[in-house]
Amino acid sequence: MFESYLRPLLLLLAGAVVALLIQWGISNRSQNSQVVVPASTPVLTLQRVEPVSTPNQSNDTPDPRETVLRAVQKAKSQLSNEPMASPPTTSMQPDGLPLGVQRDAVNLELYKRLGIPPPLIDYDGRDIGQEATQMIQTHREPMPFPGVNPNASVNPMPFPQSPEEGNEQAKVYALPSPSPSVQ
Amino acid sequence: MKRSATRVFLSVAAIVCFCSHSANAQMTPQITQFFYPDLLDAKLKVGKDGNTRLIWDLVSNQGTNYTGSVLWILSPGGTLLATGSPNIPANVGFGKNSEAGKSVFNVSNTILYAQASGNTTVAFLFGQTNDCPEIGLWTYNSAGKLIVSVTYGPFGSFVVHEAYFDQLTGRLIVKWRQQNGTNLFTHLVWGVNEMGAIESIAGPFGPFPNIELGKVNLSGKNQLWYWMFPKNGTPHHGINIWEIAPNDVIISMATYGPF
Numbered sequence: 001m002f003e004s005y006l007r008p009l010l011l012l013l014a015g016a017v018v019a020l021l022i023q024w025g026i027s028n029r030s031q032n033s034q035v036v037v038p039a040s041t042p043v044l045t046l047q048r049v050e051p052v053s054t055p056n057q058s059n060d061t062p063d064p065r066e067t068v069l070r071a072v073q074k075a076k077s078q079l080s081n082e083p084m085a086s087p088p089t090t091s092m093q094p095d096g097l098p099l100g101v102q103r104d105a106v107n108l109e110l111y112k113r114l115g116i117p118p119p120l121i122d123y124d125g126r127d128i129g130q131e132a133t134q135m136i137q138t139h140r141e142p143m144p145f146p147g148v149n150p151n152a153s154v155n156p157m158p159f160p161q162s163p164e165e166g167n168e169q170a171k172v173y174a175l176p177s178p179s180p181s182v183q
Numbered sequence: 184m185k186r187s188a189t190r191v192f193l194s195v196a197a198i199v200c201f202c203s204h205s206a207n208a209q210m211t212p213q214i215t216q217f218f219y220p221d222l223l224d225a226k227l228k229v230g231k232d233g234n235t236r237l238i239w240d241l242v243s244n245q246g247t248n249y250t251g252s253v254l255w256i257l258s259p260g261g262t263l264l265a266t267g268s269p270n271i272p273a274n275v276g277f278g279k280n281s282e283a284g285k286s287v288f289n290v291s292n293t294i295l296y297a298q299a300s301g302n303t304t305v306a307f308l309f310g311q312t313n314d315c316p317e318i319g320l321w322t323y324n325s326a327g328k329l330i331v332s333v334t335y336g337p338f339g340s341f342v343v344h345e346a347y348f349d350q351l352t353g354r355l356i357v358k359w360r361q362q363n364g365t366n367l368f369t370h371l372v373w374g375v376n377e378m379g380a381i382e383s384i385a386g387p388f389g390p391f392p393n394i395e396l397g398k399v400n401l402s403g404k405n406q407l408w409y410w411m412f413p414k415n416g417t418p419h420h421g422i423n424i425w426e427i428a429p430n431d432v433i434i435s436m437a438t439y440g441p442f
Contacts, residue, residue: 091326100302100324101331105378119320119333119379129269132332136307136319137274145338145359145371148387154363159391159412159423163433166388166425170433173369173387 090125098125114146149175210442212422214397214409218313221294221347222279226252230297232325233259238305240277240291241270249277252291254303254323265327267303275307275319286311296348296355298377301325306346306355307334314342318357320379333379341371349401353377356399363390366414372399372406374429383429394423404429417441 091099111118144150160166226238235257241250254267276292292308307319317336345358355375360368371386385406397409408425421440
């Protein structure tokens with residue numbers, strides 16, 4: 001009588017053990033396929049990192065592991081408490097320009113007419129830091145105000161009463177050649 | 184009879200008081216501002232992305248040795264998202280001097296704007312004097328990488344009398360002026376975009392005796408110039424507003440007062 005109760009009980013236990021083994025095997029496999037991200041990594045930082053691509057490689061699919069590893073490295077460097085500059089990283093926009101750079105923001109024709117160099121802009125993702133630092137540390141010699149006739153005789157003039165009068169007065173400062181215009 | 188006489192007397196007194204007050208009112212348009220209004224503002228701005236931009240001034244030796252500044256970009260929760268690279272060099276200057284030569288502002292000569300694009304623009308008001316001969320601009324992207332650098336000047340006897348960010352557009356307003364005599368100035372103003380490019384030029388205009396140029400704002404790419412007249416000699420002032428197209432053509436004028 002006792003054996004008749006024991007046999008189904010043993011079968012039930014054996015089934016449960018087999019089920020547990022299968023579940024353990026599945027969960028172990030899924031864990032191996034994930035890259036573990038440290039809990040201290042800021043989530044916002046991970047979301048903001050974009051894959052680095054050059055114009056020639058823009059169609060390549062980024063390796064997710066590389067992206068995550070880069071994000072972890074970046075987060076680690078950002079966790080420093082000192083207010084020092086971090087190494088520059090380059091993220092590109094879909095149009096091939098570095099993050100934040102706008103095409104056609106500079107009217108090069110205007111700069112040509114004014115005779116001054118246009119802004120230094122990172123159009124290709126290179127590091128312009130050193131060049132920019134040197135630019136603002138370099139002593140420059142004074143030059144005449146761009147677009148303004150340096151030989152204009154400046155005398156006090158009555159305050160204009162109409163736009164036409166004001167525009168007429170401003171001709172005193174016009175360069176002998178066609179004056180620079182923004183549009 | 185006595186009561187009605189009192190009423191009449193009080194009414195006349197009230198009318199006389201009101202009229203004399205109106206006649207003596209000093210109406211002045213409040214269009215002038217400090218040399219660099221953003222300079223003393225906290226070097227901290229929140230962008231439309233909700234992230235904070237913050238400048239650290241690196242100062243040692245009990246505040247006497249300025250070695251540069253650093254930009255930080257923080258999430259709303261305070262997580263450090265990016266730091267500006269490279270650091271801002273020390274030669275942009277620290278503090279402006281009064282006419283007596285005393286340092287009056289113990290902050291770096293930098294002003295900051297969080298652009299709608301996510302970029303951060305920092306302008307440099309070089310030197311210790313209020314009228315600086317040169318101005319510079321750097322723009323960092325949202326990852327803290329420097330993407331734009333430009334310097335303008337020195338240009339003869341023109342100096343940057345005021346510079347500030349237009350709060351609506353994020354353009355840097357650079358007000359150049361040239362002194363032509365006692366209280367006589369020629370004015371020229373640039374609007375500079377976040378890529379450091381000159382977008383609008385207005386001027387030179389003047390010199391106009393006894394008239395003061397106040398604020399300049401932007402309406403689209405047009406510049407709005409506010410003049411106060413007369414500058415001296417009376418407490419009653421009027422205001423004159425010019426709208427100037429980016430190609431340096433005055434397209435409208437409006438005058439109010441003096442009242």
